Amino acid sequence: MSVEYIITALVGAAAGAGGGYVLHNYISSKRVEGAKDLADRILEEARKDAQAERKEYMLQAQDEILVLKKEVQDEYKDRDKDVKKREAKVQEKEERLETKTDKLNQKDSELVALEKRLSRHERSLTEKEEQLDQMTAEQNHKLEEISGLTAEEAKQRLLTEVESQTRHESAKMIRQIEMEAKETADRKAKEVLASAVQRYSGDFVAENTVAAVTLPSEDMKGRIIGREGRNIRALEAATGVDLIIDDTPETVVLSAFSPLRRQIAKMALERLISDGRIHPARIEDVVKKVEQEMDVKLREIGEQATFDAGVHGIHPDIIRLLGQLQYRTSFSQNVLQHSLEVSSLCGIMAAELGLDQKKAKRAGLLHDIGKAVDHEIEGPHALIGADLAKKYGEGKDMIHAIAAHHEDQPPTTILAVLVQAADSLSGARPGARKELLENYVKRLEELEGIATGFEGVAKAYAIQAGREIRVMVDSERVDDDQTHILCKDISQKIEENMTYPGQIRVTCIRERRAVGYAK
Incomplete structure (x- = not known):
């Protein structure tokens, strides 16, 4: 290719490129103008639509305003009516208040007038009181002068x-x-008690704190003591009693506070003497066998006691405890015999009063059951017995009667009072209990001292072994009616200051003597 051709081609290409640019700019301007016209038309239509909607919203808002205005006017009218009604009521109340105020003012004026009259009366009364006080003082003075x-x-x-x-x-x-x-x-009461005492004739068994065992020969004492005293120590350790071997011929004395232990020791020693084999091992075997036999014997004694009292259905453990009472004493009175007496007395009194005789006998028989174990358990034997009765399924009445027979609990049932009375009768009857002479004399002196400590008492004598005290009063200082009060006061003080079985009769005697001499 020649250079000219190339140049011609380049010029042609440049001319084509310039024409295309011009054409492109023309087309772009035409498009922009068309878009502007379209946008103007759209804006114009939007303005027209907005104005139409605005008019429509304005019309709706005006309609709503009219509706709300009407509602507000109606509500205002209703409230106006209510206000007028209330104003009318208030006005009516004001009128009534004014009427009442007038009446009150009238009453105030009347009260003021009344107060004035009362003031005048008060002054008048005050003057009269002063005159009366003066006259009273004068009269008192004259009376004092006259009477001295x-x-x-x-x-x-x-x-x-x-x-x-x-x-x-x-x-x-x-x-x-x-x-x-x-x-x-x-x-x-006297009929019932007298009948009970007369109809019962029980035995009395007195137990001591020692028991004697007779020996076949004097040589047996050495065998009982054993080499270096081993036999006697083993026997005392196994039985819990003291063996007293002295110069008394052919006799060994057993000493123990518990009659049950003393009985076991006596039986064991008698068997050892009859057997002849006395050594520590043999002693322990014999004591164990005797204890087992004694346990059986206690049950037999308890069963016999329930049979004698006519009481059935008692727990076996309580029957054994009843058997133990055979070997317990209270003021030298056998406790089992005492319990049988109380059972019988309770039954007699219950029959006289129309009460349950079987229940009364049962309560009387079991009332001192706590004494069988009171050396092992702390506390009053009445409460211990009540706990045992509760443990072995006795009824509430029975438990309360046992607990209350010594006032550890206040008696609240007839059964409890019956047991209390029967217990006192059994302990207070002649010969039932013994006490030391020293304590006996001291109690009599204390009894007489309480009586002579009252004003108007001339002399006092304790009689009937301390069951009665006779008080001689001074007839010059104490009249018949005062004698009755004095008797009650002495009885009350004796109850408060003394402890005694049964009851003490207080008899106050007032007599007037006239003495003359014939010459």
């Missing part, structure tokens, strides 16, 4: 006379009321 006593002295004398007269009248009333009450209660 001051007002205080006269008042004291009057009070003394009134007190004396009142005590005299109260003593009469007390005496009359008590006599009326006792006409029926005392008669019936």
Whole structure:
């Protein structure tokens, strides 16, 4: 190719490129103008649509405003009516208040007038009281001059006379009321108690704290003691008793506070003596066998006691405890025999009163069951017995009767009172219990001292082994009615200050003697 051809081609290409650019610019300007016209038309249409919608919204808003305005006007009218009604009511109340105010003002004026009249009356009364006080003072002064006593002295004398007269009248009333009450209660109680005591004739068994075992020969003492005392030590250790071997011929004394242990030791020693083989191992075997036999014997004794009392259905453990009471004493009175007595007395009194005789006998038989174990358990034997009765399924009445027979609990049932009374009867009957002479004399002296400590008592004598005290009163200082009060006071003080079985009868005697001499 030549250079000219190339140049011509290049010029042609440049011219084509320029024409294409011009053509492109023309077409682009035409498109822009068309887009502007279209956009103007769209905007114009949008403006028209917006104005139409605006008018439409304006019209709707005006309609809603009119509706709301009407509603507000209606509500205002209703409220206006309510306000007018309330105003009318308020006005009516104001009128009534004004009427009441007028009435109150009228009453106030009346009260003021009444207060003025009362003030005048008070002043008048005050003046009259002053005049009366003055006249009373003058009269008192004249009376003091006439009687020779001051007002205080006269008042004291009057009070003394009134007190004396009142005590005299109260003593009469007390005496009359008590006599009326006792006409029926005392008669019936005495009949029941007397019948129970007369119908019961029980034995009395006295136990000591020692038991004697007779030996076949004097040589047996050495065999009982054993080499270096080993036999006697083994026997004391196994039985819990003290063996006393002294110069008493052919006798060994067993000493123990527990009659049960003493009995076991006595039986064991008698068997060892009859057997002849006495050494520590043999002693232990014999004591064990005797204890087993004693356990069987206790059950037999308990069963016999329940049979004698006519009581059935008792727990076997309680029967064994009843057997142990055979070897327990209280104030030298055998506890099992005492329990049988109480059972019998309870049954007799229950029959007289129309109560359950079997239940009464059962309560009387079991009332001292706690004494079988009171050396092992701390506490009053009545409460211990109640716990045992509860443990072995006795009823609530039975448990309470056992617990209350010594006032450890206040008696609240007739059965408890029956057991309490029967227990006192059994312990208080002649010969039932023994006490040391020293304590006996001390109790009598204390009894007489309580009685002579009262004003108006001349002498006091304890009789009937301390079951009764007779009080001689000074007839010049104590009248008949005061004697009755004095008797009650002495009885109450004896109850508060002394401990004694049964009851003590207090008899106050007042007599007037006239002595003359014929010459």
